[in-house]
Amino acid sequence: MSGRLVYGVRNKYPHMTGEDKAVWDRFVVKFPNRFDSVDYDFRVGEGDQLQLELDETFQRMVTMLSQLRIDAIGWNGEQPTIVEVKPRAIVSALGQIQGYKVLFMREFKKIKAPDTLMVCEMISPDVKHVFDEMKIPVEVV
Numbered sequence: 001m002s003g004r005l006v007y008g009v010r011n012k013y014p015h016m017t018g019e020d021k022a023v024w025d026r027f028v029v030k031f032p033n034r035f036d037s038v039d040y041d042f043r044v045g046e047g048d049q050l051q052l053e054l055d056e057t058f059q060r061m062v063t064m065l066s067q068l069r070i071d072a073i074g075w076n077g078e079q080p081t082i083v084e085v086k087p088r089a090i091v092s093a094l095g096q097i098q099g100y101k102v103l104f105m106r107e108f109k110k111i112k113a114p115d116t117l118m119v120c121e122m123i124s125p126d127v128k129h130v131f132d133e134m135k136i137p138v139e140v141v
Helices: 018-030 056-066 091-107 125-133
Strands: 037-044 068-076 079-089 115-123 138-140
Touching: 018 068, 018 079, 018 115, 037 091, 068 091, 079 091, 079 125, 091 115, 091 125, 115 125, 125 138
Parallel strands: 079 115, 115 138
Antiparallel strands: 037 068, 068 079
């Protein structure tokens, strides 16, 4: 499995705007060969299943809107890396990354376990310590 898009700076990234886009652009420029390809706004999880009688189209919309969304999955060959992008890395981003990894592995059992990466513009020493202890790499750009 590889990403749908070529890894590189783009005018737009699905579901990534404003400050997140600026951080990601800097990362791509700083590490132009980091990934072969990439998926953006990658949905994981089952999403909500309402207990109402809904037509199939509406239920599909509910599911898609309630699934968790990974900012980016970078690919090097068959090796995925789950990437969370934020202007300021905070401890809750750690939970996002870990949760995304669990759901990704549940859904894609035949794919290698994903690596993880936090890409940010700022991180406090305490939050950096937590990421280091949890063995989640951080790139500050």
